[in-house]
Amino acid sequence: MAGTPAKAEDFAKAAKPALALVDLNKAYGALKVTDQVSLEFAPGELHAIIGPNGAGKTTLIHQISGLAGSDSGHILLDGQDITGLPMAARVRKGLARSFQITSIIPGFTGLENVALAVQARLGSSFRLFGAVSREERLNAPARAILETVGLLGRADLPAGLLSHGEKRQLELAIAMATEPRVLLLDEPLAGTGPEESAAVIALLRKLKGRYTIVLIEHDMDAVFALADRVSVLVYGRIIASGTPDAVRHDPAVREAYLGEEGL
Amino acid sequence: MTPLPEPSTTAAPPRPASRPGFVRREWLPIILFVLLALLPFAAMLGPEKYTLSLVTRVMIFALAAISLDLILGYGALVSFGHAAFLGIGGYAVGILAAHGFQDAALQVPVALLASGLFALLTGAISLRTKGVYFIMITLAFGQMAFFFAISLSAYGGDDGLTLASRSKLFGLSWLENDRFFYALVLALLIGCYALTRAIVASRFGRVIRGAKENPVRMEAVGFSPFRYQLAVYVISGMICGLAGVLLANQAEFVAPAYMAWQRSGELIVMVILGGLGSLHGAIIGAAAFLLLEEILSGYTEHWKLIFGPFLVLVVLFARGGLLGILAKVRGKSGGGR
Ligand SMILES: Nc1ncnc2c1ncn2[C@@H]1O[C@H](COP(=O)(O)OP(=O)(O)OP(=O)(O)O)[C@@H](O)[C@H]1O
Ligand SMILES: [Mg+2]
Numbered sequence: 001m002a003g004t005p006a007k008a009e010d011f012a013k014a015a016k017p018a019l020a021l022v023d024l025n026k027a028y029g030a031l032k033v034t035d036q037v038s039l040e041f042a043p044g045e046l047h048a049i050i051g052p053n054g055a056g057k058t059t060l061i062h063q064i065s066g067l068a069g070s071d072s073g074h075i076l077l078d079g080q081d082i083t084g085l086p087m088a089a090r091v092r093k094g095l096a097r098s099f100q101i102t103s104i105i106p107g108f109t110g111l112e113n114v115a116l117a118v119q120a121r122l123g124s125s126f127r128l129f130g131a132v133s134r135e136e137r138l139n140a141p142a143r144a145i146l147e148t149v150g151l152l153g154r155a156d157l158p159a160g161l162l163s164h165g166e167k168r169q170l171e172l173a174i175a176m177a178t179e180p181r182v183l184l185l186d187e188p189l190a191g192t193g194p195e196e197s198a199a200v201i202a203l204l205r206k207l208k209g210r211y212t213i214v215l216i217e218h219d220m221d222a223v224f225a226l227a228d229r230v231s232v233l234v235y236g237r238i239i240a241s242g243t244p245d246a247v248r249h250d251p252a253v254r255e256a257y258l259g260e261e262g263l
Numbered sequence: 264m265t266p267l268p269e270p271s272t273t274a275a276p277p278r279p280a281s282r283p284g285f286v287r288r289e290w291l292p293i294i295l296f297v298l299l300a301l302l303p304f305a306a307m308l309g310p311e312k313y314t315l316s317l318v319t320r321v322m323i324f325a326l327a328a329i330s331l332d333l334i335l336g337y338g339a340l341v342s343f344g345h346a347a348f349l350g351i352g353g354y355a356v357g358i359l360a361a362h363g364f365q366d367a368a369l370q371v372p373v374a375l376l377a378s379g380l381f382a383l384l385t386g387a388i389s390l391r392t393k394g395v396y397f398i399m400i401t402l403a404f405g406q407m408a409f410f411f412a413i414s415l416s417a418y419g420g421d422d423g424l425t426l427a428s429r430s431k432l433f434g435l436s437w438l439e440n441d442r443f444f445y446a447l448v449l450a451l452l453i454g455c456y457a458l459t460r461a462i463v464a465s466r467f468g469r470v471i472r473g474a475k476e477n478p479v480r481m482e483a484v485g486f487s488p489f490r491y492q493l494a495v496y497v498i499s500g501m502i503c504g505l506a507g508v509l510l511a512n513q514a515e516f517v518a519p520a521y522m523a524w525q526r527s528g529e530l531i532v533m534v535i536l537g538g539l540g541s542l543h544g545a546i547i548g549a550a551a552f553l554l555l556e557e558i559l560s561g562y563t564e565h566w567k568l569i570f571g572p573f574l575v576l577v578v579l580f581a582r583g584g585l586l587g588i589l590a591k592v593r594g595k596s597g598g599g600r
């Protein structure tokens with residue numbers, strides 16, 4: 001990706017953010033889960049959002065992706081307000097996501113799962129005839145993506161039979177197949193064993209720079225190894241945002257969150 | 264509590280594309296259709312009129328069951344009001360005939376249009392709900408159609424409407440011939456089977472199948488399942504409406520009872536009995552249901568006392584319905600799986 005800023009400082013002052021959140025709020029009853037969140041994500045940056053359990057990270061991803069509504073505030077994708085759009089429309093505008101709890105179609109093969117996403121992008125899904133499983137226009141791009149994530153050898157297996165780590169990789173492949181500009185990843189390492197997580201981290205490193213990535217992750221080693229910038233969410237509020245180093249040494253962060261992790 | 268998506272528990276267990284065994288699964292529908300095509304010749308040796316009429320009825324309900332399997336088996340849309348379409352198709356024939364329009368060339372398009380329209384309107388509302396609510400609301404629409412038919416006093420109201428004759432076919436009275444009628448119903452059954460088979464394997468069908476297993480995932484790749492589900496609901500309703508046209512012709516009679524909720528329940532039972540989500544399972548289910556009904560009701564009027572437990576046993580011990588039992592038997596004797 002030529003022309004994308006390379007340093008965290010550059011990301012911070014990028015003229016036109018790929019994704020911007022402006023005063024976003026959400027409450028579940030009396031519980032404020034997202035509290036005046038404003039963030040900007042520069043094109044091509046990998047921006048990690050960390051925070052303790054229940055901080056509201058997943059809810060924030062739900063709001064950005066459109067799975068959950070927002071009480072107030074705005075979400076801008078490439079400067080365009082998408083706050084009112086349903087999830088599917090946001091995906092078609094280039095905003096894809098993965099889920100904390102793996103969300104694939106277990107009865108479809110890995111190839112079909114990815115080809116489905118290719119199909120969603122290409123359209124013509126009201127076509128009633130022609131065997132979709134043999135359509136190379138869908139299968140060829142799907143196979144290429146499966147190769148990138150390292151699942152090509154398992155492409156014809158029903159996705160429900162894949163190992164947990166493979167399902168996480170498949171979910172990334174599905175998201176990539178929608179050809180997003182912004183990828184929202186909710187704990188892609190959740191529940192993976194050490195070997196599996198190494199594979200997913202390697203994959204994330206491959207994807208870095210190709211997409212603007214918003215990464216939620218509890219694995220601090222992964223976060224500090226991958227992220228250009230880190231924001232810390234506590235009780236729905238962004239308490240710090242900056243380079244990994246700056247955040248690591250931020251006293252408020254240490255007190256609220258990182259201290260217990262012994263960083 | 265959290266809105267995190269979880270794959271629906273109704274997801275079918277993954278199964279390999281083809282099964283070993285001495286009869287491949289794909290052959291079963293072909294064998295079925297060949298048997299149905301040969302049956303009229305065998306029927307000549309016995310009570311031909313009775314046999315043809317019974318099996319014609321089986322095929323008509325098989326057509327209705329296929330239309331239900333399309334949305335129930337592939338889309339997990341449990342329509343509990345599907346019999347309404349049988350009634351709409353039937354009344355299209357009956358009402359038009361009462362006004363002197365006896366030709367199928369007019370009746371069939373009107374029946375398809377009416378069932379399609381009914382599906383579009385009721386589907387647009389029902390499909391906004393999920394699960395039990397969808398079942399209840401389709402039931403409610405089915406009952407509305409039922410009571411509407413009862414209120415049609417000009418067309419027999421409660422008692423229904425007797426047709427003067429079967430529909431004409433471009434002015435000809437061919438449908439009066441039981442053999443011809445049988446052949447026509449079989450041809451339509453095969454045609455609709457092929458059509459639905461193609462639909463479930465198409466791009467469109469993939470969207471329907473995906474939305475059945477994980478609707479949130481569908482939205483997360485950019486699909487709004489609603490439009491596709493509405494479209495398949497309309498297609499299903501139209502096929503069932505066609506079955507209604509045939510049913511009215513077979514019985515030469517239409518009545519509100521066509522749309523009774525019990526009838527909708529029977530269609531669901533046929534589909535589950537045969538095996539959900541295979542299309543030809545619906546044919547087997549309809550045949551098993553109607554033939555058992557015919558046989559058992561010959562012995563006792565309380566035949567449902569026997570039929571009920573039988574159903575429970577099939578559902579309990581054969582998760583794939585009769586088709587599942589068949590696959591197991593084949594697996595054992597065929598040496599595979
Ligand atoms: N649908 C909901 N209704 C009510 N409360 C909810 C709902 N979803 C989430 N919450 C609450 O909102 C808070 C934030 O939840 P969220 O899942 O966003 O946290 P998180 O930061 O992703 O946590 P984790 O690290 O455990 O994934 C929690 O207290 C949670 O119980
Ligand atoms: Mg979470």
